[in-house]
Amino acid sequence: MKILVVGAGAVGGYFGGRLLEKGEDVTFLVRESRKRKLEENGFNIRSVHGDFNANPKLLVSGEREEKFDVAILSVKAYQLVRAIEDLRPHLAEDGIVLPLLNGISHIDELARTFGKERVIGGLCLIESTLDNDGTILQKSPMHQIVYGELSGEKTERIKRLEASFSGTKASFELSDHIEREMWHKYLFITAMSGITSLFEAPIGPIRDLDSGQRAIKALLNEITAIMQAVDAPIREDIADVLFERINGLGHAMKSSMQRDVEKGAPTEADHLQGYLLKQAHAQGIEAPLLETIHTKLTLYQQARIAEW
Numbered sequence: 575m576k577i578l579v580v581g582a583g584a585v586g587g588y589f590g591g592r593l594l595e596k597g598e599d600v601t602f603l604v605r606e607s608r609k610r611k612l613e614e615n616g617f618n619i620r621s622v623h624g625d626f627n628a629n630p631k632l633l634v635s636g637e638r639e640e641k642f643d644v645a646i647l648s649v650k651a652y653q654l655v656r657a658i659e660d661l662r663p664h665l666a667e668d669g670i671v672l673p674l675l676n677g678i679s680h681i682d683e684l685a686r687t688f689g690k691e692r693v694i695g696g697l698c699l700i701e702s703t704l705d706n707d708g709t710i711l712q713k714s715p716m717h718q719i720v721y722g723e724l725s726g727e728k729t730e731r732i733k734r735l736e737a738s739f740s741g742t743k744a745s746f747e748l749s750d751h752i753e754r755e756m757w758h759k760y761l762f763i764t765a766m767s768g769i770t771s772l773f774e775a776p777i778g779p780i781r782d783l784d785s786g787q788r789a790i791k792a793l794l795n796e797i798t799a800i801m802q803a804v805d806a807p808i809r810e811d812i813a814d815v816l817f818e819r820i821n822g823l824g825h826a827m828k829s830s831m832q833r834d835v836e837k838g839a840p841t842e843a844d845h846l847q848g849y850l851l852k853q854a855h856a857q858g859i860e861a862p863l864l865e866t867i868h869t870k871l872t873l874y875q876q877a878r879i880a881e882w
């Protein structure tokens with residue numbers, strides 16, 4: 575399959591690089607500034623699973639007529655509108671989009687442009703970032719993509735994708751209930767990024783405090799109630815399961831949103847916390863902790879825009 579990775583950033587660069595390393599036909603859709611950096615410094619992954627350096631095929635949208643069978647979408651949520659426009663001319667008529675963004679509302683946005691039948695579900699579990707040279711840094715054991723048809727079916731095209739993904743150094747897991755898994759990841763990351771951004775600390779020191787434990791639990795319960803009110807396909811005991819998972823995370827673990835705030839970069843707060851708050855308001859549900867977190871992140875965003 576001809577694979578186009580949209581966004582050679584921390585996530586797309588890592589997983590696209592691993593597919594390239596295995597010998598798959600991978601091209602990265604990039605913008606001019608990332609292209610320049612990759613041409614100057616090369617494409618480099620530094621990882622606990624082994625480094626990888628390459629000279630991958632790069633494509634800037636529209637510069638040549640080339641179509642792809644699968645687009646792995648790995649941009650930030652606030653870059654989605656432009657990325658969709660840039661991808662549009664390069665997706666084959668029967669091509670599929672596999673998004674790896676955190677959150678859920680991008681699925682509807684993608685379906686509006688490409689049609690629901692061309693969108694499959696996906697998520698990733700990884701802690702990666704770019705350094706100043708644009709090198710992809712991946713520092714902890716997890717490096718997994720979970721993907722599947724939103725219907726859960728094992729279609730011919732998903733079997734083809736499975737064949738392309740198999741034998742890669744990173745883990746690619748085919749799921750027959752990807753929609754539920756995406757909601758669970760959404761719940762996890764909204765709580766994890768929310769609580770670490772609120773307290774400006776890694777997860778360990780927060781959960782060492784009784785009050786930190788109570789805050790994590792309260793936030794998980796608020797988000798779960800909103801998801802249940804919109805009939806999200808989540809497990810009944812998911813808040814307890816995720817509370818245990820958060821308690822088992824590495825003491826120093828941070829969320830990518832928190833790292834973005836530390837860098838003074840924009841965040842995905844509207845896509846994650848903001849979207850859920852809109853649902854809460856529409857359903858008449860109170861979510862004071864989630865609202866406090868979103869307010870803090872909105873103020874942060876306004877301050878950084880004002881500084882520019």
Ligand SMILES: NC(=O)C1=CN([C@@H]2O[C@H](COP(=O)(O)OP(=O)(O)OC[C@H]3O[C@@H](n4cnc5c(N)ncnc54)[C@H](OP(=O)(O)O)[C@@H]3O)[C@@H](O)[C@H]2O)C=CC1
Pocket residue numbers: 580581582583584585586603604605606607608648649650651653656657658660674675676698699700701702703704830842
């Ligand atoms: N990093 C992590 O550890 C994890 C991230 N995620 C999620 O994955 C998603 C991606 O995050 P992450 O990889 O960290 O983000 P990055 O900012 O590292 O990467 C995004 C990349 O997309 C590129 N891009 C943006 N718009 C376009 C476009 N129109 N055409 C081509 N390239 C484009 C950016 O390039 P440019 O230089 O041009 O801006 C950038 O390189 C997010 O939703 C995040 O929440 C999920 C799990 C873990």
Ligand SMILES: CC(C)(CO)C(=O)C(=O)O
Pocket residue numbers: 676698699700701702763766828829830831
């Ligand atoms: C918590 C983590 C690292 C898990 O993949 C994540 O999704 C993120 O920070 O965006």
